Amino acid sequence: MAKTPNRKLKTYQTSLGFFDQAIAAPSMKAALAAWGASSNLFHQGVAKETDDPDIVAATMEKPGVVLRRPVGSDGPFSESAELPTDLAEDDAGPKRRPKKRPAKTTKTKPAAKKTAKAPSRKSDDQAARKAAAAFEKEERRREAERKKEEAARARERARRDKAVASAQAALDKARREHEARAEAIDAERAALDERAEAEQRSWDKQRMKLEEAVRRARA
Structure with a gap:
């Protein structure tokens, strides 16, 4: 198994x-x-590395997954963050100041004994490897999604190209058939014109002879 x-x-x-x-x-x-x-958001100053413990803890639970929260808020990050419903009201009118609550008097309690042991370096390394493995898994999932989308686009392009080629082939075939019929009609028209000219020449000769015969008869 690959490491x-x-x-x-x-x-x-x-x-x-x-x-x-x-x-x-x-x-x-x-x-x-x-x-x-x-573009490089880090060079533009709109992105940074953070060491906020709450943000770090949230992202390390889901490495490689983009977490969100409404801009300007200090709430927790999550995969499906929603904008606050009073966003427009906050922008349109003055903000109300929260009422001050009276300070509570608290009794000083004796400090609890520290029982939790500091995590060992070994557990830190295991957590880092686990987080890195989860990040790699998320990267592979995103890559698989990208390949799936690219394959779908390639199939759609192939289907469209096939449809275009089929339509173009039908158009070319119809054009060739039309041109063949037009050539046949032109050939028939030329033959008819030739027959008409031959008929006209024959009639001219016959007419001249008959007209000559009529003139002789009248004389």
């Missing part, structure tokens, strides 16, 4: 349209490809 490349994933973030987008990817190039960006 999955152990590439360390990083979390990248950008804003496109109405959404903030984040993804766990091995490089900026991979992030741009997943976002479908036609």
Whole structure:
């Protein structure tokens, strides 16, 4: 079995349209490809690597998947983010200030004993390999989708080309048949013209003889 490349994933973030987008990817190039960006958003200053723990945790759970949230918000990232329903109202009118709540007095509790152990380097490596494997799987899925779409477009082009070729062949055949009939008609017309001229010459000779006979009879 082929080994999955152990590439360390990083979390990248950008804003496109109405959404903030984040993804766990091995490089900026991979992030741009997943976002479908036609230019280098990092050079333009609209994309960056982030170390926000909440964003990093969300993207590492689904490496290679583009997560979104409404632009300008601080909510969690998800695959199917929706714009807030009060977006238009916020833009049209003044924002209301939240009411201040009275501060609660809290009693100081003794610090809890630390029982959790720091994750070992081995578990970190395992998590990194798992995230990288998940990213590779998502990349393969996207590549399969692209190939599927390209194959569908190729089939559609082949079907269209076949239809065009068939229609063109029918047109060429009809044109050849028409030209053959037109040539036959022209040949028949030429033969009729020749017969008509021959008939006219024969009649002219006969008419001249008969007219001469009439003149002699009158004399």
